[in-house]
Amino acid sequence: GGESRARTLSRRASARNHRRSRQPAEAPARSARRRTLRLALAMVDVALQQMEAMLRALMSTDNAVRNQAEEALAQARQAPDSLFSALIAMLRSNQDEQVRSLAAVLLRKEIIRLLAQSADAQGVTVSTQVKALLKSELLACIEQEPQRSIRKKASDVVGQLAINIMSNDPSGWPELFPWMLEGTRSTNVPLHEAALAIFNTLSEFIAEKMAAHHGMLLDVFRSSLQAQQELSVRNAALRALASFLMALSEPSQRVPFQELVPLMLQTISDALARGMEDECREALEVFVEVAESQTKFLKRHLAECVTGMIAIASNTSLDDSLRHLALEFLLTIAEGAPTLARKMPRFCADTVPVALAMMLELECDTAQELQEWEDEDEDEEDTEVTNYDVGEEALDRLAIALGGKAMMPVLFGIIQEWFPSDDWKKRHAALMAISQSGEGCEAQMAKQLEPIVTTIVTRFGDAHPRVRWAAINTIGQMSTDFGPQLQAKLHSCVLPALVSAMDDGCKRVKAHAAAAVINFCEHCERKTLRPYLQGLLGKLMQLLSTNQRRVQEQAVTAVASVADVAEQDFVPFYDAFIPGLKELLRNSGGKEYRMLRGKAMECISLIGVAVGKDKFGPDAKDVMELLIKTQQGAELDTDDPQVSFMLQACARICKCLGEHFQPYLPFVIPPLLASAQLDPELHVTDVDDEDGDQEDEEGMESVTVNIRGQGNKRITIRTSALEEKATACSMLHSYVADLKEAFFPYVQEVATILVPLIKFQYMDEVRTAAMMAMPELLDSCILALAKGASGASAALVSQLLCFMLEPILEQLKAEPDVETLACQLEAFGELLAHGSCEHAKLSADQIQKSTEVLQMLMRESNERRDEREGRRGDEDVDDEEEEQLEGEAEREEIVMQSLVEAAGKLFEVYQSGYLPYFDSLLMPTVSEMLQPTAIASSRAAALCLFDDVIEHCSADGGSSRYIAGI
Numbered sequence: 001g002g003e004s005r006a007r008t009l010s011r012r013a014s015a016r017n018h019r020r021s022r023q024p025a026e027a028p029a030r031s032a033r034r035r036t037l038r039l040a041l042a043m044v045d046v047a048l049q050q051m052e053a054m055l056r057a058l059m060s061t062d063n064a065v066r067n068q069a070e071e072a073l074a075q076a077r078q079a080p081d082s083l084f085s086a087l088i089a090m091l092r093s094n095q096d097e098q099v100r101s102l103a104a105v106l107l108r109k110e111i112i113r114l115l116a117q118s119a120d121a122q123g124v125t126v127s128t129q130v131k132a133l134l135k136s137e138l139l140a141c142i143e144q145e146p147q148r149s150i151r152k153k154a155s156d157v158v159g160q161l162a163i164n165i166m167s168n169d170p171s172g173w174p175e176l177f178p179w180m181l182e183g184t185r186s187t188n189v190p191l192h193e194a195a196l197a198i199f200n201t202l203s204e205f206i207a208e209k210m211a212a213h214h215g216m217l218l219d220v221f222r223s224s225l226q227a228q229q230e231l232s233v234r235n236a237a238l239r240a241l242a243s244f245l246m247a248l249s250e251p252s253q254r255v256p257f258q259e260l261v262p263l264m265l266q267t268i269s270d271a272l273a274r275g276m277e278d279e280c281r282e283a284l285e286v287f288v289e290v291a292e293s294q295t296k297f298l299k300r301h302l303a304e305c306v307t308g309m310i311a312i313a314s315n316t317s318l319d320d321s322l323r324h325l326a327l328e329f330l331l332t333i334a335e336g337a338p339t340l341a342r343k344m345p346r347f348c349a350d351t352v353p354v355a356l357a358m359m360l361e362l363e364c365d366t367a368q369e370l371q372e373w374e375d376e377d378e379d380e381e382d383t384e385v386t387n388y389d390v391g392e393e394a395l396d397r398l399a400i401a402l403g404g405k406a407m408m409p410v411l412f413g414i415i416q417e418w419f420p421s422d423d424w425k426k427r428h429a430a431l432m433a434i435s436q437s438g439e440g441c442e443a444q445m446a447k448q449l450e451p452i453v454t455t456i457v458t459r460f461g462d463a464h465p466r467v468r469w470a471a472i473n474t475i476g477q478m479s480t481d482f483g484p485q486l487q488a489k490l491h492s493c494v495l496p497a498l499v500s501a502m503d504d505g506c507k508r509v510k511a512h513a514a515a516a517v518i519n520f521c522e523h524c525e526r527k528t529l530r531p532y533l534q535g536l537l538g539k540l541m542q543l544l545s546t547n548q549r550r551v552q553e554q555a556v557t558a559v560a561s562v563a564d565v566a567e568q569d570f571v572p573f574y575d576a577f578i579p580g581l582k583e584l585l586r587n588s589g590g591k592e593y594r595m596l597r598g599k600a601m602e603c604i605s606l607i608g609v610a611v612g613k614d615k616f617g618p619d620a621k622d623v624m625e626l627l628i629k630t631q632q633g634a635e636l637d638t639d640d641p642q643v644s645f646m647l648q649a650c651a652r653i654c655k656c657l658g659e660h661f662q663p664y665l666p667f668v669i670p671p672l673l674a675s676a677q678l679d680p681e682l683h684v685t686d687v688d689d690e691d692g693d694q695e696d697e698e699g700m701e702s703v704t705v706n707i708r709g710q711g712n713k714r715i716t717i718r719t720s721a722l723e724e725k726a727t728a729c730s731m732l733h734s735y736v737a738d739l740k741e742a743f744f745p746y747v748q749e750v751a752t753i754l755v756p757l758i759k760f761q762y763m764d765e766v767r768t769a770a771m772m773a774m775p776e777l778l779d780s781c782i783l784a785l786a787k788g789a790s791g792a793s794a795a796l797v798s799q800l801l802c803f804m805l806e807p808i809l810e811q812l813k814a815e816p817d818v819e820t821l822a823c824q825l826e827a828f829g830e831l832l833a834h835g836s837c838e839h840a841k842l843s844a845d846q847i848q849k850s851t852e853v854l855q856m857l858m859r860e861s862n863e864r865r866d867e868r869e870g871r872r873g874d875e876d877v878d879d880e881e882e883e884q885l886e887g888e889a890e891r892e893e894i895v896m897q898s899l900v901e902a903a904g905k906l907f908e909v910y911q912s913g914y915l916p917y918f919d920s921l922l923m924p925t926v927s928e929m930l931q932p933t934a935i936a937s938s939r940a941a942a943l944c945l946f947d948d949v950i951e952h953c954s955a956d957g958g959s960s961r962y963i964a965g966i
Helices: 002-022 027-058 063-076 080-093 097-117 128-144 148-166 176-184 189-201 203-209 211-224 231-247 251-273 277-293 295-313 320-336 338-343 347-358 367-375 387-402 404-418 424-437 442-446 449-461 465-481 485-501 507-522 526-544 549-587 591-611 613-632 641-676 719-757 764-786 794-814 818-836 844-872 879-930 936-953
Strands: 683-686 700-707 711-718
Touching (some): 080 097, 128 148, 176 189, 211 251, 231 251, 277 320, 295 347, 320 338, 320 347, 338 347, 347 404, 367 465, 367 507, 387 404, 404 424, 449 485, 485 526, 507 526, 549 591, 711 719, 719 764, 764 818, 844 879, 879 936
């Protein structure tokens, strides 16, 4: 055996030597290639090992490890070919499902990133070879991957890659659509489902670039929705169809697809019949999505849709989430097509009872459950959404959408049956139904206000505490919805009943009675409240002396509300309340007392404003020291309610003390500036990230939206920071308005912070407060200059105006909200009026730009008016929608008035010098508004502007040429 092996080795060696002797020149090159190949394979192996390590690190729960991995990923993006090659290798070959899943997620993200960078000439790109690798391997992955969730992610990657490739070259992936069509004709369920998922992602591209193939797509959807198909396939077809319908630009393009609605409905029916609730839930979600964006698409089959959803929503044996989705569909129809819903014979009659029935699903039947309810903090109740919550919200939305004429007969027919019921849940639901529907049914309820209120007040003495609570809650809500009519006419019925309810044996009912006083005072006149002050404040004093924190919180706020209305009438009660309130600030320690302390701050400051400086002045110093001590003590949490209360309390005390408040500014302004600069922490993340930590944090709220071409995104923002920011901006405006030139030392710093916030896009209140502060800041600077204040100069006035003006004009052009725009225009007009000061006059270029903005906004307002008039001519518009259009018209009229007033300020300041700008830019629009064919409000606005022309341009004869035309 040894000799045989030796001979064999000898022969192989001879052969090698022979080959080397025949090809001596090629031997070194071939050897080098082999070494290079071995090295390349080794490098690839190392790269794959590194990629796997990075993916595992990205999934780590250790922040430090995850951060390092994210840095490594950022570095890897510099070599996209290597990155994509390694990711596709992980997706195709790794044995760990989590690694494959994350590889698919990252592939999609990186493709989206490249797509976003495609417009950048210097952006990194992927080679043709790697794109070819991605195309072939991704399709192979879909065909071979055993895990459904990973196939779904791979399908999303294919869709994004196709968008990337075909956006520049529609024929750049010729194999894809034949592959997809073959998949939809296949009996292979995973392949069929995946093909439809890709259709879903490509819906926008197909809608816009492949109109000739829409008929083919109709065939695909029709066959995929047939009853013999698996429900997973039918749901995938539903999702793709919904995306496609939303992507179509013309309603006529959707008409051929309306034949599919019965098949869509059948998918839900079959899922329910088979007890497949997950599949049913997916289908219902699609229906809600279609109802929200394409209501008219469902019009032909809407009756069947509504009947089916009513059946699901009212079926208590089904999972609650299914019932909620079915009801959401009905609400979406009511809100999206109210006229259509009102014209359906049974829509309101069938939907309202479903919502009311859900409101009966309360759990409070035992003594223990009732005690738990009484001890529960209303602000800290379980955040889980119950059937009761869903039903209550549904009534509110239905009433607002459908209006009182449709709602009242149905709703009160049931309420009248439930009021005398022996079942406390029906009495409770009847009361809360009135509370929830008051806003939407305001006009109709107002006609029967006295009998409704009288009936509700009788339930203050109901045997069940939750019914008593509901009755008080309803009176409180109606005081807001129907004020000041309710307060003026029914005070003798309501106030004594609320005072009596403060003696209730249930502390939660007692506290709610005090809370209802707050609502009542919102729209109450001083003379109405005066006869009740002694009894009302005496009872509130008793509640303050209890040792029940929740009762004290509501009582403190009720005292504040009463003082706000009573004004000087509160003086006799001042000495009885202020010492105790100051004691609350001194001694109510502990986190659980933060709200009580905050409300005490609010109460003291409102009392101070009510009674005036002479009465409050001696206590103001003590109160401010207590507030400053709170501010400078232990660091306050970001969600501490005392922060907002403190900001507002200081501003009210400033209003009361006037210039005597100036010594406290160094303590109150810096925290306000810090609050005004808070970051709301907006985050946009991929839903697939599965990192929900941010939305779970207190004070954070999130919403999931579908962004065309990018899939589902989670948008998260810190709402508590937004609210604090808005309060701070409002308080800064209040300080500068109250203190005038005394605020001058802070004008530049405050302007630096507030001017950028004019464009703050996440909250209307921030933009409005920042804009309203602008003329006040300029006024402070002008007054300081007039009084020779240190640091004030003419140059500073001019610089401040220039610093403000450009951002103001940009925001006026971009403001999306009509009501906010009206407020901003009012502030703009006040700013222009300061041109009466020589140093605050606009340059010729600034006048031109300002007038161009006014011209643009006038035209846009007129366009909205014309669009609204066009809607009025629609045969589907009914009385309720007509009322809605009237409301829009009233808001638009305010905008036009504000525009006219702003132009009037320019005439007031520049007089006939403004006429050239008026003639060239505004005159054409204003002349149209003056025509006999124009609506009355437009003609009135135009006449007001010519009134300014006559008033301010007649001294030098500038107005004479307009008289004949007017």
